[in-house]
Amino acid sequence: MALSVLVTTLLATGSASAQSVLILGDSISAAYGMEKTQGWVHLFQQRLMPHCSNSRVINASVSGETSAGGKSRLPELLGQHSPDIVVIELGGNDGLRGLSPIAMRRNLESMISLTRESGAKPVLLGMRIPPNYGPQYTRLFEQQFQLVAEQMNVPLMPFFLDGILEHGGFQQDGIHPSVEAQPLLLRNAESVLGPILPDCYAGNSATAEADDHV
Structure with a gap:
């Protein structure tokens, strides 16, 4: 009986330590303006190593990507990588280009459905935009992430760039987070990925250490 319990425990531990995470994002997750090893996705991979050394993080982020672009690429990525978790960090470029927030929401919903149909768990990193297109558009854009999360029961980080201005700031373009801000992006992502x-x-002490330095 004890041997059976031990084998079951080992199998459960093994499956837990072999998670694969697909990051489907735009320039923020593609480490625009810096070395890939400086970006939050690489930091995330390093964070998993102590306890999940067999885990894989696949960064399928593309600078300039919209929600429509992510939706069109996702089926092939799911087939190629068979991830356990899909992190959707898209929508910012939709807002910067003044595209329809409603169309963006439908694209996000489609990506979430595709993710679940493949057997993976979806996670959503939300975004806010400057008020260039007026307050009504800005509010409508932001609301879509919350609506998707509530209606489809998806873990949501409401504003992925939360705290960036105060901790690390942006690059000279005023849009992309700086190298110094990447640990905070990681912490924001971990708020939904950690659970x-x-x-x-x-027991990963690196989490506490990173938080102390943000």
Whole structure:
């Protein structure tokens, strides 16, 4: 009986430590303006190593990507990588280009449905935009992320860039987070990824150390 319990525990531990995470994002996750190893996605991979050394982080982020572009690319990515978790960090370029927030919401919903149909868990990183197109458009844009999260029961980080201005700031273009801000992006992402990957964060002192330096 004890041997059976031990084998079951080992199998459960093994499956928990072999998670694969697909990051489907835009320039913010593609480490625009810096070395890939400086971006938050690479930092995330490094964070998983102590307890989930067999885990994979696939960064499928593309600078300039819109929600429509992500939707069109996702089926092939799911087939190629068979991820356990899909992080959707898209929509910012829709807002910067003044595209329809409603169309963006439908694209996000489609990506979430595709993710679940593949057997993976979706996670959504929300975005806000400057008021260039007026307050009505700005509010409508921001509301879509919350609507998607509530209606489809998806873990949501409401504003992925939350705290960036105060901690690290932006590059000279005023749009893309700086190298110094990447640990904060990681912490923001971990607010929704941590609960999904509890074994990968168990006893990970690096989390506390990173928080102390942000």
